[in-house]
Amino acid sequence: MIFDTLLLNAEVATASDRYRADIGIRDGRIAAIGRDLGRADHTLDAAGRLVTPGGVDAHCHLDQPTSDGSKMADDFVTGTRSAACGGTTTIIPFACQFKGQSLQAAVDDYHRRSEGKAAIDYAFHLIVSDPTPGVLRDELPRLVAAGYTSFKVYMTYDDMKLDDRQILNLLAVARREGAMTMIHAENADCIGWLTEQLLDAGLGAPRYHAHARPMLVEREATHRAIALAELADVPILIVHVSGREAVDQIRTAQGLGLKVFGETCPQYLFLTGDDLGGEGFEGAKCICSPPPRDKANQEVIWRGLENGTFHVLSSDHAPFAYAGPDGKKAHGPDAPFSEVPNGIPGLETRMPLLMSHGVMDGRIDIHSFVALASTNAARLYGLFPRKGTIAVGSDADLVVWDMDRPRTIRNALLHHAVDYTPYEGIEVKAWPAMTLSRGEVVWRDGEYLGRAGHGQFLPCERPALAGTRGRGHRGPLWKPN
Structure with missing residues (x-):
């Protein structure tokens, strides 16, 4: 299979699992997860870093x-x-x-x-x-x-x-x-x-x-x-x-x-x-x-x-x-x-x-x-499993985390249009090194690469909430009548 993009060497973490894998992306969705997946038009290297759902x-x-x-x-x-x-x-x-x-x-x-x-x-x-x-x-x-x-x-x-x-x-x-x-x-x-x-x-x-x-x-x-x-x-x-x-x-x-x-x-x-x-x-x-x-x-x-x-x-x-x-x-x-x-x-x-x-x-x-x-x-709002997980068939919404460069939150470094952040001066140890939205890189190494109009409106399903807990997460479960 030829992919649009391959994300290599990912330390994948979901709400229930953690494993090493490559992620193959076609048409904005995850088409395969594994090793030696084949060829791609573009490759990205997670370099062993943690990768979570967007x-x-x-x-x-x-x-x-x-x-x-x-x-x-x-x-x-x-x-x-x-x-x-x-x-x-x-x-x-x-x-x-x-x-x-x-x-x-x-x-x-x-x-x-x-x-x-x-x-x-x-x-x-x-x-x-x-x-x-x-x-x-x-x-x-x-x-x-x-x-x-x-x-x-x-x-x-x-x-x-x-x-x-x-x-x-x-x-x-x-x-x-x-x-x-x-x-x-x-x-x-x-x-x-x-x-x-x-x-x-x-x-x-x-x-x-x-x-x-x-x-x-x-x-x-x-x-x-x-x-x-x-x-x-x-x-x-x-x-x-x-x-x-x-x-x-x-x-x-x-x-x-x-x-x-x-x-x-x-x-x-x-x-x-x-x-x-x-x-x-x-x-x-x-x-x-x-x-x-x-x-x-x-x-x-x-x-x-x-x-x-x-x-x-x-x-x-x-x-x-x-x-x-x-x-x-x-x-x-x-x-x-x-x-x-x-x-x-x-x-x-x-x-x-x-x-x-x-x-x-x-x-x-x-x-x-x-x-x-x-x-x-x-899950709560009817977007799962299209959103919220890393699985074959889900949208390729992925975050590659940089956990080696501590930084201080400064409003001057943020990308909203507000003239302050209430978290000014708080130290953080992690920040996304790369963000992918439906397979498209929208943030990478401190540079915003997104574009207005890429985002799509998503009609939501009626929520089926069994499994909203994550590992160790207790709470009531519900499915609509």
Whole structure:
């Protein structure tokens, strides 16, 4: 057989296996794995280095419209460029419905924003903020059947939040249609009351964002979300979990056999509430929800990665610039924390941080790394085995890792369009030496080689979630009826 590309001398690692092999690629897919595979038009040499599946970042925001006058710095050109340079080869951002808008209109708008721009493959989650009878009866089932098989529900933010009855209605649709529901779990009324008390007392600096969102508001909402899912008898995924109190709720539910999956993000492993207290307005750079907690809660999140509480590590990339009139300072350079756009950048740094401080520091093994960074997200959202593994027939999305050149994260070296990174100054021991997206080299030896338009939109299957654990990864399993 003649291949388009042969990747030679790879130390292949998946969520379950590790072995030495060459990888033969034809028409963007893995055609053979073995030794002495034959000839190829092009050869690449992994030189015995670790090769993992390309990352699947299943929670990120790119060029997403907002309702407060702010604007995201990254579109699908710059966001996917940044992802590729950090080893991610598939992203799943959000088509966001505003109240009064149809879901289909939100999807159509997001396709216009993404078409011809992505350097890597992508799918869409839906954000449902206006679950009218027509959305529940007609639009959502039709979109699930068309490949938009996951949607996000907010329990906070005034322009997005749903009440319990609305959430139950959506969970019922998810059960009937075999879709996955993601839930942002924070108690909106508690946050609103605390915010009012703080602002009335003149406490509007960025550091007080964490005071308005203590762990108990995440704990209560997580408990309530789990109860609603139990009532509807449907799986849910609790997104961006920040600390012990929400973790305890998820672990209790998993121990009872409930179908509850967990996601966390690098900000809860590497940032703390102290990062919100920078000089002047600097703390706004780290405003995200839920907020970072403290060092003790960082350890709780690490343990959740180790023991299988969490199935996915996502970036929750929300790229608002610090300088300029439409990012973090959209409402002025001295705006109260309640008016600062929420979110931090992290597409490019997600996998190097987890490889360096997870695998190389001995907290998780390489199989759990692959599960958390790639395989489990592909399973949860209906992209496996096309994405998330190294197997014959899978897309040739591959990362060759350089683990011999320690470096310091500097925003000047990153490839997003944001003017800062919250991980500035953190040391990492690993970075992708090469990233392949469907067999095409998009990053190699510090040079971005991707091109806008290479990335394809991926309709998702209804998820079949048996096997989302990785080696040593415990958690509930589910197949839709």
